[in-house]
Amino acid sequence: MDGMLSQEEINALLNSVGNDEESAEPETTEPAEELSAEEKDAIGEISNISMGTAATTLSTLVNQKVVITTPVVSYSSWNELSDTSDRPCVFIQISYKEGLEGNNILILKEADVKVITDLMMGGDGKNLDEGGLSDLHLSAISEAMNQMMGSASTSLSSMIEKKVDISPPTSSIVDLNESFEEQDVSDFLKGKFVKVSFKMEIGDLVDSEIMQLYPCEFGHELFDKFTHNDAEEAPAPAAAPTPAPQPQQSAPAPAPMQQQAAPQMAMPQMGMPQMGMPQMSMMQQDVNVSPAQFQQFTPGMNMANAPENIDLIMDVPLEVTVELGRTNKSIKEILDFAPGTIIELDKLAGEPIDVLVNGKFVAKGEVVVIEESFGIRVTEIIK
Secondary structure (H helix, E strand, O other), X not given: OOOOOOHHHHHHHHHHHHHHHHHHHHHOOOOOOOOOHHHHHHHHHHHHHHXXXXXXXXXXXXXXXXXXXXXXXXXXXXXXXXXXXOOOEEEEEEEEEEOOOOEEXXXXXXXXXXXXXXXXXXXXXXXXXXXXXXXXXXXXXXXXXHHHHHHHHHHHHHHHOOOOEEOOOEEEEEOOOOOHHHOOOOHHHHOOEEEEEEEEEEOOOEEEEEEEEEOXXXXXXXXXXXXXXXXXXXXXXXXXXXXXXXXXHHOOOOOHHHHHHXXXXXXXXXXXXXXXXXXXXXXXXXXXXXXXXXXXXXXXXXXXXXXXXHHHHOOOOOOEEEEOOOOOOOHHHHHOOOOOOOOOOOOOOOOOEEEEEOOEEEEEEEEEEEOOEEEEEEEEEOO
């Protein structure tokens, strides 16, 4: 009949709908489970300790006091990150090659990168280029982050009691105004990810923020390894109360020796295992006590060891000052100073001048001229 479907056509339509549902089902992926409040607290504490170690490393590189603290653990996405971060910023991608699986990203502001790299190259961190970041900036910040995260990995290794190692970080400039597809960044930034924000201070030059991003799976793995390490240590004291019923059965025994021994054996089962056991071990051991023997400390021995020990400080720099003379002036006379004023010193003309090392008077000498510079010829050593 016209307009009517046959049974074969109906079955074909039903089979095609079922096949479409089956083919679409594997493509649906569940998002990673979010971190619990306990996991957030643990990750915050781990991050605080590891980044504190990293701050010490950065401090030696820039010769400034560096403080990285106050971690705040939260969730974020690419769009939220784009709304709250500076543009452009620097992404430092770090991959773990041992101990942990996955990678994470450090985000630094462009101005902070300029200050850090300028300090690393001997600058004062104030006279910065107004242009953008160059390959030199990216190379320097990659080396700084390599050493920082290397020390952070060492600190993390001690917490999870497992060696953690990273690959050399790579730095890139990322413009958050652009879409995710236009950026060369890790795939985990497509969805929700963990963001740990730190407050970073470098002397009086930087008062800013540094962020660490990683996938939720990495956060779960870090928490599991951290808590698994604690779980292995916890059962040790819990095993002591297990033999508690045995002293109760042996206590009514009629033998007097057993009655005297029962309180000693019961001590570990009464919640005091750490006090009963050491007393028994101390009674069973003989301890020899003798006066400590110290080597005589004499000036002669000190002078004998001096040539050997002084080699350790041969490279320590000291400030050498040449003092032409001194005098005292009243405040009124000092206020009258003007160009052309002549100040009379306590040294006579031709008298040797003083040489001081770190403020200590060590020698006398006379002024000489070396090409276009002044110098001094030592004439006497003061002992």
